[in-house]
Amino acid sequence: MSKDNSQRSLLEDAARRSILYREQSVDRSVAPSADAVARVEELIEPMPATRTPDREVLELLDRVGSPAAMAMTGPRFFGFVIGGSMPVAVASNWLATAWDQNSVMHEVTAATATLERVAMNWMLDLFGLPADSGVAFVTGATVANFTAIAAARSRVYADVGWDVEANGLIGAPPLTIILGEETHPTVFKSLGMLGFGRETAIRVPVDRQGRMDATQLPRIEGPTIVCTQAGNINTGAFDPVADICDAVKPAGAWVHVDGAFGLWATASPRLEHLCAGFQAADSWATDAHKWLNVPYDSGVAFVRDALSLKAAMSVTAAYLMTESDFRNPSDYTPELSRRARGVDVWAVLKSLGREGAAEMVERCCQNAKRFADGLQAAGFEVLNDVVLNQVLVSFGDDAANRKIIADIQKDGTCWCGSTVWQGRSAMRISVCNWSTTEADVDMSLDAILAIAARTV
Ligand SMILES: Cc1ncc(COP(=O)(O)O)c(C=O)c1O
Known part of the structure; x- marks a missing residue:
C-alpha cells in the first residue's frame, strides 16, 4: 500500500468527511437539490477495467453522494418513522465495523456476542418482557415480524403434532391468522414469505384511530396466530393487546x-400505559x-418461548462451533453471517440509560404535540389523536394537500410525507429523531404554515 493510499489516511479522511456531512445536515436543506440528485448519474459507468486509488473512490463518493443524500439524520426530517442516528451509535458502529466480526458463534466472537447478550437483557428489562425470551438481532421490523411469526408457526403447529421445520406446509393442518384492518404491510409480506399467503388472514375491523376492535375477534379454533400492533404507522395508535390476549390465549392462540416504534413507549413512565398488558403476548418485534436512533439496519424480535425461535432459526454444521454453553447469536436469526448490530444498541442504551431513553421518547412525543397544537391553532384539521409521535394533518382537499406537501419538500426547511388515512388524504x-428540538418544530411550523397560507 503506498503512503498516499494508506489505511490510516483513508479512514481519517472518511471520518473527516462524515463529520462534516453530519454537521452540515443540521442546517442545510433537508431535501437535496435537484441538481445534486441529477449528478448521481455521474456514478453510472461500466465495470471499471482497472484500479482506482482508494482516496479517489472516497472523494468521488463524497463529492457526488453527500450533496445528494436526504438529510434524514438531521433534526427536521419528519417523513417516515425512522429516527436518526445518535453520535455514540455512529461512533460505536464505526468501531464495530472496523472489528469486522462475523457475529455467528460465541466461541469465535465472544466480545460481540456478549455485547449483544447485554443489550438484549437491557431491552427485555426496559420493555418488561420475560427475562428468558429468545431474542434475534435482525435487519429491521419487517424481518423481526418474519422471525417472530416463524417461531409462532413452529410452536402452534408443534402443538397439534406437526413439525413444520421438517415437513413444511404441504399437508399441514389448517392454521388461522387473525389481524387488524390497519396492520402494517410488512406483516402481510412476512405472512407471504412464511407460506401463509398475503391475502388469507382474517381481518378484524378497526376504529377511527386504527385500533383493532377486540369484540369483533372471531372464535378461535385450531392453530391460530393473532398479529397485533403497538404504534400504527399513521396515527401511532395501539391495539388493545391486553384485551386481545385475554380473548384468544385461553384457546391456545399465539399473540x-x-x-416497530410503539414498543419504545414502554421506556417512558409517562407513556408506558399505552403498552399496558402487552407483556402477556408471545412475541414482539421492534426497530x-x-x-433508539441507531444506524440502519437494526431490528429486534423477542419470543417468549425461546425454544420455538431456536426451532425455526438455528442451523448447525460440522464446521460451525454452535455447540456451546453460551448463547449463540445465530441460533435465533434468519441470517448466519452478519454484522454485530447489537453493538450499536448496546452503545445507545449504555449512553442514555433508562432516564435518557425515557427523556428521548417523551421529548419526541411532546414535539409531535407541539406540531399538532400549532397546526390546529392555525385552523387546520389534525385527523388523529396525538397519543405518541405521529401527527396527521389535512390542509383541505387532496389537491391542496398534495401541492402543500410538494412545496414543503421543495422548500427544504423540513421534510414531511403524504398518506391516506381511512379514505382521507393527509x-x-x-x-422520532434524537436531535429534534422545540426550535426545530417552530422553524418547521413557520415554513409549513407560510406555504399552506399561500395555497389555501
Ligand atoms: C408498525 C411497523 N411495522 C413494521 C415496519 C417495518 O419496519 P422496517 O422498515 O424497519 O422493516 C414499520 C416501519 O415503519 C412499522 O411502522
Whole structure:
C-alpha cells in the first residue's frame, strides 16, 4: 500500500468527511437539490477495467453522494418513522465495523456476542418482557415480524403434532391468522414469505384511530396466530393487546405484537400505559433504527418461548462451533453471517440509560404535540389523536394537500410525507429523531404554515 493510499489516511479522511456531512445536515436543506440528485448519474459507468486509488473512490463518493443524500439524520426530517442516528451509535458502529466480526458463534466472537447478550437483557428489562425470551438481532421490523411469526408457526403447529421445520406446509393442518384492518404491510409480506399467503388472514375491523376492535375477534379454533400492533404507522395508535390476549390465549392462540416504534413507549413512565398488558403476548418485534436512533439496519424480535425461535432459526454444521454453553447469536436469526448490530444498541442504551431513553421518547412525543397544537391553532384539521409521535394533518382537499406537501419538500426547511388515512388524504409528521428540538418544530411550523397560507 503506498503512503498516499494508506489505511490510516483513508479512514481519517472518511471520518473527516462524515463529520462534516453530519454537521452540515443540521442546517442545510433537508431535501437535496435537484441538481445534486441529477449528478448521481455521474456514478453510472461500466465495470471499471482497472484500479482506482482508494482516496479517489472516497472523494468521488463524497463529492457526488453527500450533496445528494436526504438529510434524514438531521433534526427536521419528519417523513417516515425512522429516527436518526445518535453520535455514540455512529461512533460505536464505526468501531464495530472496523472489528469486522462475523457475529455467528460465541466461541469465535465472544466480545460481540456478549455485547449483544447485554443489550438484549437491557431491552427485555426496559420493555418488561420475560427475562428468558429468545431474542434475534435482525435487519429491521419487517424481518423481526418474519422471525417472530416463524417461531409462532413452529410452536402452534408443534402443538397439534406437526413439525413444520421438517415437513413444511404441504399437508399441514389448517392454521388461522387473525389481524387488524390497519396492520402494517410488512406483516402481510412476512405472512407471504412464511407460506401463509398475503391475502388469507382474517381481518378484524378497526376504529377511527386504527385500533383493532377486540369484540369483533372471531372464535378461535385450531392453530391460530393473532398479529397485533403497538404504534400504527399513521396515527401511532395501539391495539388493545391486553384485551386481545385475554380473548384468544385461553384457546391456545399465539399473540404477536408488531411494535416497530410503539414498543419504545414502554421506556417512558409517562407513556408506558399505552403498552399496558402487552407483556402477556408471545412475541414482539421492534426497530432499534427507529426510536433508539441507531444506524440502519437494526431490528429486534423477542419470543417468549425461546425454544420455538431456536426451532425455526438455528442451523448447525460440522464446521460451525454452535455447540456451546453460551448463547449463540445465530441460533435465533434468519441470517448466519452478519454484522454485530447489537453493538450499536448496546452503545445507545449504555449512553442514555433508562432516564435518557425515557427523556428521548417523551421529548419526541411532546414535539409531535407541539406540531399538532400549532397546526390546529392555525385552523387546520389534525385527523388523529396525538397519543405518541405521529401527527396527521389535512390542509383541505387532496389537491391542496398534495401541492402543500410538494412545496414543503421543495422548500427544504423540513421534510414531511403524504398518506391516506381511512379514505382521507393527509400530511404525515413523524417525530422520532434524537436531535429534534422545540426550535426545530417552530422553524418547521413557520415554513409549513407560510406555504399552506399561500395555497389555501
Ligand atoms: C408498525 C411497523 N411495522 C413494521 C415496519 C417495518 O419496519 P422496517 O422498515 O424497519 O422493516 C414499520 C416501519 O415503519 C412499522 O411502522
